[in-house]
Amino acid sequence: MLLVRGSAADTDLTGTIYERGEEAPQFRGAPDEDAPYVWVCDEFYAVESGGTVQQVDGETVNVAFESPMPRGFDTKEQAVEAAEEHVRTQFARIGVDPADVEVTTTKAEPA
Secondary structure, three states: OEEEEEEEOOEEEEEEEEOOOOOOOOOOOOOOOOOOEEEEOOEEEEEOOOOEEEEEOOEEEEEEEEOOOOEEEOOHHHHHHHHHHHHHHHHHOOOOOHHHOEEEEEEOOOO
């Protein structure tokens, strides 16, 4: 597994890329189980009221979460590129400039 983490505005978002041979989560909407690489991460956006209150760069932001939308990819490079774009997009949806998001990819340690 690879962990793709975006950090900006005093907050973080981490998603997971399941690699070839690893078992990705199985749930409604999951990609074809034959996909060699599967990206799974939360999706969210800012709302005027309701949702979950988060502190982003010292400001209160109400955030509504959507169901994770796993995506399958043929190559590791495609999965990492899509994961990085996804993380930056989530930050943009709560008002953080995507250029300010530092993205790191690390190999998850076996449990």
